[in-house]
Amino acid sequence: MCGIVGYIGRRDVAPLLLEGLQRLEYRGYDSAGIVITGKPSGKTPAALKMVKAKGRVRDLEARVPKRFAGTTGIAHTRWATHGAPSDENAHPHMDPEGKLALVHNGIIDNADELRAKLVAEGVEFASETDTEVLTHLIARSEAETLEERVRQALHLIEGTYGIAVLHSDFADRIVVARNGSPVVLGIGEKEMFVASDVAALVTHTRQVVTLDDGEMATLKADDFRTYTTEGTRTTASPTTVEWEAESYDMGGHDTYMHKEISEQPDAVDRVLRGRIDDRFSTVRLGGLNLDAREARAVRRVKILGCGTSYHAGLIGAQMIEELARIPADAEPASEFRYRNPVVDPDTLYVAVSQSGETYDVLAAVQELKRKGARVLGVVNVVGSAIARETDGGVYVHAGPEVCVVSTKCFTNTVVAFGLLALHLGRIRDLSVSDGKRLIEGLRKLPEQIREILELEPEIKKLAEEYANAKSMMFIGRVRGYPVALEASLKLKEISYIHAEAYPASELKHGPLALIEPAMPTVAIVPNDDLLEKNRAAMEEIKARSGRILAVAHQEQEKADHTIVVPKNEVELDPILMGIPLQILAYHTALALGRDIDKPRNLAKSVTVE
Known part of the structure; x- marks a missing residue:
């Protein structure tokens, strides 16, 4: 949940970060932000420049000025936990002086307690997020190094985190840390990357280091080092990612x-x-x-x-x-x-x-x-x-x-x-x-x-017919019941149609009360020793004027429609019977105009509790 990407090297950083966010958007897509370290000019030190936007990465990209030059930066795409999607709640978060910026995946469990303490000490918050608490804790540290400031702050928080930190006084580095939320380093030629998922890295490098929980790293353009949150050096050996960049297209x-x-x-x-x-x-x-x-x-x-x-x-x-x-x-x-x-x-x-x-x-x-x-x-x-x-x-x-x-x-x-x-x-x-x-x-x-x-055209027509349903029932017995559960979940996730899954044997113990013409039932009917039992359940539904779509190894006369799938060994049949229901969910969502790859309120990798 949430996507982090960062870069330090010689290339123009903003296009790299935006490209990385596009690849990570499946991890969170209610707001996004980018911060870069501007180039120092004469006696003027490096300064942080930030752009944030509620909405998708494309909304952020539209706000980034044409002149947004720098060679170091971090960026984030968010899946909300604390605070509704908004410009203010989007990451990165900065300290009041605008010298420090932080992106964070995870949840700080004691954020409310720490926030109350900081407010009592006069700190003003600009967002509702737990992440901003950590930003202030790092900024208020008086330690000499950025690494030590981050370490001190991490010792005060409880919860999960994957973080990346920039500071204008330490413009030659990015400091990152992990506890319960993934952080992956990408090793390039005189450049370094960091991300929460290799998807953001494989276009540029396939040499990666994955941090362990309780581990930190300092990234410089030509080097990196890893160590624990207690300060003990660790040894990190790069591995090669097996997936090609084209796999993400x-x-x-x-x-x-x-x-x-x-x-x-x-x-x-x-x-x-x-x-x-x-x-x-x-x-x-x-x-x-x-x-x-x-x-x-x-x-x-x-x-x-x-x-x-x-x-x-x-x-x-x-x-x-x-x-x-x-x-x-x-x-x-x-x-x-x-x-x-x-x-x-x-x-x-x-x-x-x-x-x-x-x-x-x-x-x-x-x-x-x-x-x-x-x-x-x-x-x-x-x-x-x-x-x-x-x-x-x-x-x-x-x-x-x-x-x-x-x-x-x-x-x-x-x-x-x-x-x-x-x-x-x-x-x-x-x-x-x-x-x-x-x-x-x-x-x-x-x-x-x-x-x-190859049955997709047939299933698409069925999906368009059932797409007007407000609710659907999925049933199966023994091997068919987990298939019904998964199919029900798929339909809910991407079409937003309410769906329930029950063992077919449980219909008479309550769910039959819901059966009516407006409530279609999807029945998983393998040709096994429970075939007649499943047919009996369909009889119960038809007796109450329910519509039935069966997924079976042969046409089912009690069903209004049947999707016939190939027969395998009985133990392996569930593998095949679930696939037409993936297609059904897909085309139902398509008929309803849903955002199929990025359903509302959900994210791909659930790295929070």
Whole structure:
């Protein structure tokens, strides 16, 4: 949430920062701002020049004067937490003298207490943000160096932060720090970059350093150094980003969401590549750091994620339970650590996050590690915080996902869980024939997804027909229920149509009261041993004059419309049944004129609590 980008070097900084903000806008888009260090003139020292604007990055860009020269600067695109979107609440925030500027991702938990103390001491605030508190704390420090001023201020605050700081008295540097919110350094040729996401860096460099929590860095044009908030030097080794700059382009599509839906066959092929072991009818997941003896000792699997990742975890838990015969369940990470959970040494915990930086998931991982648990990560971003904090894991290799709502990463995450379930199953009691059956099913997925994508014109017509609904119900049983949950979430996120998901078996226990012609139901109806049960649920809906759109392996006579998808193995069918509902949500939102890539009130990487 929120995007930071900064640069120090020899190039004109404003165009670089604005370009970086455009690439980061999916992280927050209610206001934006830029501040640069102007060039000193004669005896006149360097001065900070700032422009801010409520709205999108394009609104900021329209305000930046043509003459806005400098070679050092920081910029920010905001997702509001404290204070409504406005010019005043936009970052960067400056001290009253205009000598210090700061951009911040995260939340300062004790901001109200600190603000009250500063006001009592005569400080006047220009915004409603928690960030301005930190700005004043740094500015009021009397330490000799900018690094020490920042360190002193950070010791006074509680909460999460990713920050970048400029000061006109220290015009040769940018000071950055991280605690719970990502900060990535980009290493160039006599120039340095900083950002909250590599998306802002890959156009200019693929050599990066990711800060750890409690770590700071000083960036100069030709050098950088890292150290802890206690002042101890740390060693940082650059890594190479695997994604190319072109991965972040629209690629001829009207939206990133449409592009990312269409990329799913290739994305699934990537997550499978090099991992299938035909000789033993299993898969190779070397990154788990879990040998066969340790895997056989696992007595339970607990999967933790938020939103779409939680839904992927629900499907993953079912796969693990069915194939490995290990009790498994999924739980929202945001709730897990607040209920004082019993942490069992025989339980394998799996943390799921597309970005690898989701704060609720990361906090759960840190709590589990503190209590001695074994934790694996299922993430998309190499080198992310969760990838570094966990004992091992599986990268899902979906590639960059720019649209706020997740599509290809959800699909790849579920496929990754299929690989994990098969791996654990073959170590335990899953037969060779079942291993071969599932491998064949996994290999079919890319081509079957292509078949589903060819249904887009048909699904578009259905979306336009259902777009006038004020509310929709999604139902499924067992394997179909998590698909219903995810489809319901997708529709809510981008179309703003109210949607609810229920197990089909629960209709008669309350939700049937909502059924009427104006309330369409989307039914997930796989051709499995619950087919007749699902048909009975549709009978209940039709008896109450409800409209039904079925996603099934064959036409459903009780449905008003059916989207027929290819059949795979029963354990893998949920992967395919969710994809037409991504397309349905997309075209529903398109018919309603929504901003599909940047839905209101949401941001991509949720790095606040």
